[in-house]
Amino acid sequence: MSADPLAPWVRPDEQCVALTAQYRLIQRYKGHRYSVDDMLVAHLACSTLDAPKRMLDLGCGIGSVLLTAAWAWPACRLVGVEAQPEHVALARRNVVLNGCESRVDVIPGDLRDPAIFESLGPFELVTATPPYFDPRAATPCADPQRAYAQFELRGGIEDYAHAAARVLSPAGRLVACASALQPARARRAFADAGLSVLLFRDVLPRPDKPPFLQLLVGGRAAADMQTMSPLVLRLADGRRSAEHIAIREWAGIACGEW
Secondary structure (H helix, E strand, O other): OOOOOOOOOOOOOEEEEOOOOOOEEEOOOOOOOOOHHHHHHHHHHHOOOOOOOOOEOOOOOOOHHHHHHHHHHHOOEEEEEEOOEEEEEEEHHHHHOOOOOOOOEEOOOOOOHHHOOOOOEEEOOOOOEOOEEEOOOOOOOOOOHHHHHEEEEEEEEHHHHHHHHHHHEEEEEEEEEEEOOOOOHHHHHHHHHHOOOOOEEEOOOOOOOOOEEEEEEEEEEOOOOOOOOOOEOOOOOOOOOEHHHHHHHHHOOOOOOO
């Protein structure tokens, strides 16, 4: 018998990484992998909002945002919707790995199909980390797991905003990220879905670089948008910024682990 307790769970082409202090995540070495987008959306939701009773993660991928929220809110019931079969299978394995299958479900389906949500809502919180590379501007990679996670092959921020609007409770919140290359696109997407942007924040890779990511919180009620100061991930010398370190420490992840 193997001395490694994870040996029965992890396949030769996979690795198991720390997601939080207690939760772990299985991901393929050459497949779609846990990213800073996931960490920032999960942290923004869990650190600024009250714990919801029910949460939905749109396009949940391998389960990173879904499971971070499950770790942060142990009384919350969570649902992930995911269209890619490989992602669904891996997300379900990650749910079982972390022992939270009694309150976390992963449902296969395309979030652009309204029928998926008929029996699911309402939710007090919806999260989304949509892909934001244009398939017309570059060639998607051959691996479908990575291609669908990175390129807008099943829609972009507009589709995610409309899906969220179908199931948000009256006081519910959508927490999402979007590319900063088209600065106004995400705000238009929220408005077209009948949602107001309540909080906005740019994310910069370094202080001397332009933003590459936007973080947004939206809701049904009209309100003035709060603009947070930009989040800078790394200093000019390449070291993580104090705020980036603090976000990782919030999840219980040492800076050398990811």
